[in-house]
Amino acid sequence: MKITLNNRMEEFDATNLTVQQLLDIKKYSFRMRTVKVNGRYVPPSEYDKTTINDGDNVQIIYLMSGG
Secondary structure (H helix, E strand, O other), X not given: OEEEEOOEEEXXXXXXXXXXXXXXXXXXXXXXXXXXXXXXEEOHHHOOOOEEEOOOEEEEEEOOOOO
16 A cells, blocks of 8 residues: 655555554554544544545644643
8 A cells, every 4th residue: 555644655464454553554653643544633532533545635633742
């Protein structure tokens, strides 16, 4: 499966993944993040239910604060 992840092509040995599986594979562990699949916001409560398929565009944005 090939997807666009944060504007870069990525390839995975699966036909589809959930958002949570993708986060686990990529070891993205920051708590403050926003996930969009094909432009649609995915709330954290739906990470286990939302499927990413071949050709999808995924954006994972980390929220940072500081002074």
